Amino acid sequence: MRKLLFIMLATFSLISCKGNAQDEKAQKKQQFEISKSESEWKKELTDEEFKVLRKSATERPFSSDLLTVKGNGTFTCAACGNELYENKYKFESGTGWPSFDRAIEGGVDFGSDSKLGYQRDEVHCAKCGGHLGHVFNDGPKPTGKRHCINGVAMDFEATNK
Known part of the structure; x- marks a missing residue:
């Protein structure tokens, strides 16, 4: 049970970090007057x-x-x-x-x-x-x-x- 809990916490941490990094990257992209794909x-x-x-x-x-x-x-x-x-x-x-x-x-x-x-x-x-x-x-x-x-x-x- 502890092993499963550890795996779930580790997975949640990785997903959380990735989401924040993507948000920061998107914010940086928006700071420029010209933004294109x-x-x-x-x-x-x-x-x-x-x-x-x-x-x-x-x-x-x-x-x-x-x-x-x-x-x-x-x-x-x-x-x-x-x-x-x-x-x-x-x-x-x-x-x-x-x-x-x-x-x-x-x-x-x-x-x-x-x-x-x-x-x-x-x-x-x-x-x-x-x-x-x-x-x-x-x-x-x-x-x-x-x-x-x-x-x-x-x-x-x-x-x-």
Whole structure:
């Protein structure tokens, strides 16, 4: 009888935890202004954009044309067009990904992940929640930050300044 009671309690605990985790995930999804289903995102994004922006993949280093972008302009989210970074804050980090020392105010949101076995600060588009990359504390002054961003997650809009 005790064994049966233990099994029932253990099962109930597992079901309870799973339900709460799903609720938290749903709440996080609702915090973004733009919310679409996975199938809607798949229709709008290229395969590579979908993998990075919606599945948190990482593009190959040195594969983005945005590494060599020069001139005035703004980097926007490839999924929703939200303004993320100004080119004047981009710097050569040598990592193989576009890097910035700061974002446009309100353009990005932060979370965390531990997919590599340690905690990292993840960067998301503040409007649609798309995964952009990660932020590290080894950037140039004055911020000391390095926003290491997947080029495929962004578009560049040049300005005539």
